[in-house]
Amino acid sequence: MPTLLILMIVGAAAFFFFTAARAAAERAAEIGRDACAAAGVQWLDQSVHGAGLRLRRKDNGWLGLERRFRFEYSSDGHDRHIGQLVLLDGRLIGFSGPTRAAQSVVQQLPN
DSSP: OHHHHHHHHHHHHHHHHHHHHHHHHHHHHHHHHHHHHHHTOEEEEEEEEEEEEEEEEOTTSOEEEEEEEEEEEESSSSOOEEEEEEEETTEEEEEEOOHHHHHHHHHHSOO
């Protein structure tokens, strides 16, 4: 009986880890797509790729999962550039990608 209970706990933990990973990938895809649209570049392959996973301390001192994603974009359809974004528990904490996206965000900030 204890073996079944342990298997159920491990199965539930694996399920929650998988669903959290999918939710983070969907959030990363949304951010990448929006950044490319704001920059006026083409988002290639319509997807993001997981590039890393690690434990990191959040602002409140607790540990959280930092997920790093990579995506590709093109300015004219013939070149490929790599963008990268980092999520900590679903919150964007790092971004490198289309430079025009960063410029448009800076222009929208109030003085």
